[in-house]
Amino acid sequence: MFQQAKQNRIFQDVINQIQEAILQGRLKAGDKLPAERELKEMFHTSRGTLREALRVLEQKGLITIKTGVRGGAFVKAVSTHQVSESLDLLIRYQKLSLEDLAEFREGVEGMVTSLAAGRAKKKDIEHLKYLLKQAKIHLDEGVSHWDDFISIDNALHMALAHITGNLMYQSVLQTVHDNINKYYDKFLTKEEEIMRENYRDLCGIVEAVEDGQAAKARRLAQDHVNRFNRFMQEKEQQHGKL
Amino acid sequence: MFQQAKQNRIFQDVINQIQEAILQGRLKAGDKLPAERELKEMFHTSRGTLREALRVLEQKGLITIKTGVRGGAFVKAVSTHQVSESLDLLIRYQKLSLEDLAEFREGVEGMVTSLAAGRAKKKDIEHLKYLLKQAKIHLDEGVSHWDDFISIDNALHMALAHITGNLMYQSVLQTVHDNINKYYDKFLTKEEEIMRENYRDLCGIVEAVEDGQAAKARRLAQDHVNRFNRFMQEKEQQHGKL
DNA sequence: ACTATTAGAATGGTTTAACTATTATAAAAA
DNA sequence: TTTTTATAATAGTTAAACCATTCTAATAGT
Incomplete structure (x- = not known):
């Protein structure tokens, strides 16, 4: 007690x-x-x-x-950094699996996107579309701009979290991104087709958010994250246990 | 970099x-x-x-x-404790509003319950029903056992998180509970009718989990948390800004 | 022989006083 | 005016001692 x-x-x-x-x-x-x-x-x-x-x-x-x-x-201004660091320790100590983190992310992104669909202002939509445009540019530049594309992808998800206006979602999502991105780097093969698929996902998500279709937005966001996760887990198995 | x-x-x-x-x-x-x-x-x-x-x-x-x-x-055996502690620090530093925290909890409880519905083993269901029985006992003892009832309520939610098998959900939910309970203590009126309603909620949730009805379980869990939150926010407004 | 008490030793917690390394600023030199 | 240099404020490190806590074993009492 x-x-x-x-x-x-x-x-x-x-x-x-x-x-x-x-x-x-x-x-x-x-x-x-x-x-x-x-x-x-x-x-x-x-x-x-x-x-x-x-x-x-x-x-x-x-x-x-x-x-x-x-x-x-x-x-200092307290930030999500310490949360990320302690989460990182848990992962490296193998108390927390990558699968668990990925599943958690899927749920959070779903909720965030669904909330954003109900709250996005005109200006928010404009910003999302701006990010989409950036993503398209990096997509057209090909697989050499994979990293740029991924960081726009992340920025778009964080923008959605920002639209919810809920600091808790923003902090949690930031922490999850910080930790999971390291593994994406390690386990995701950088293919143009994957970039293309993800770009289509993002377009769909933004469209659903713009139309205020919360349920659809949630489903698309979860599927989007889920595809990433599946790719990653396949690669992880090929590598064998670390 | x-x-x-x-x-x-x-x-x-x-x-x-x-x-x-x-x-x-x-x-x-x-x-x-x-x-x-x-x-x-x-x-x-x-x-x-x-x-x-x-x-x-x-x-x-x-x-x-x-x-x-x-x-x-x-x-030491590395645990989720540090993640919770740093998240707690972040919440207190940002002076995260009750509304944000409550909304986040609603989403997380929904996901947790939905996942649990797909994963609960026979033994898990037994444990949930044991907790329900405890809740019933405290309910029958009346409003003087409010605190006992609430702690069973919390235990039940944490049990669901445990059933998901996902440590991430467990530590995040624990942190949210720790932080939100301070407000519950302050703003929730201890009425027998509220206990009764919540007990009915819990029964419905456990039933849906037992039947593997993920979507229904999620909805019930969200409604359950949402009722708590509404009660609390009404009280908070009566008190005025703190 | 058993139990209660006590003394000792191992260990972390604290204090003090000095010395070293780093860096912003001001003085001096170019 | 610019560059160099000296100075002082500050954190980083070291050493040696002493205090506080607690397990263990020796001792004393029954």
Whole structure:
């Protein structure tokens, strides 16, 4: 039920105090914390203990530390980076399979696209079509522009997440993309036919979103992601276990 | 493109070496690392620097540290805990609105329940029915057992996530529950009628899962969560902005 | 012989004081 | 005006000691 209160650890108390200050907005992104030698006085602790606390806060993604004059600990804008990193650890430690991540992505993209279909404004549709145009350009340039094409594909999915107006979907989708893209790179063969198929998918999705057809948009998005996933899993099996 | 190579930081090198040993399986869960005073010799570094590295590894969830004789740094089984923790941090930092969180939960519960409907084994169904029985008991005990009822409700949703066999859904749903329950506590009026309605929902969901009706299960789960969310948002508006 | 107490040792937690490395800025030189 | 150089502020590292916690084994009491 409860976690053991290890309050004997001074550095933990320092971590808590600084973290709370950041989460409550008393310290804002970009703010500079006092120098270590000042902080140590403020917390009535030693420099070593203080530095252990700073290391943890750095690892949590709450601060960055720069050396040199005018250096020090600076408050960071918390981003999805730490979530991605811990997810990456899970995958590398083989607690989480690529299949699970892919299945999760399929579900999330489906929901996102379906919500976007109900909320897209005229300006949003324009932006989606702009991205489609970019995708077409890279498609016409052929398989050498595969990477450009893929990044437009990702941008389009993130644009859909943005249209939902729901930050949670945006963060989660960003994290999933960060992690799964590494494997796409490893397991996806770069063929022009695949680019072509995916381009057709994207056109269909944007059309359904424009027409407000939520169910259709969801289905298309899931199929789209699913095709990617199938290609990848075939390749993965050919490679054998890693 | 590339991250700056801050290899001037010795503790980072220590972190990398120990982390790699864990990820490659040279160090297994439960293994005990040498004592600080030995490790410091092995890495040709000072105890302070070594301890900064251990703090980071601890924060990453790769080791735990115990004091006293026979204490030390023990390799942990990597779990979803860190993903949840960093996601939690992101949610709190972004001050994610109740509406966004609730909408996201609705989607995720829908997907989870739908997947579970396609995968539930006989034993899983038995467990779900056991939970239903518990819920019924708390329901009959009346509104004084509201908290017990809610925790069974949560357990049932997590059980469904477990049935999917997909760790990603499990950790994400756990995080969402942890965060949204704070609001439920604050904004949900504890009425017997609400308990009764929710119990009916749960029965319907389990039935649909048992019959393998994925689409129906999804709809019921979404409606179920949606009713909770509506109740809560009405209350929130009565309270005014927080 | 069994149990309760106590002392010791292994281990992480903290402190202090010094030294090293990095870097922005200001002073000096070209 | 530009380039170089010196300075000072800052994080990074080291070493040695001491404190706090906890397991284990020796001891004492029954």
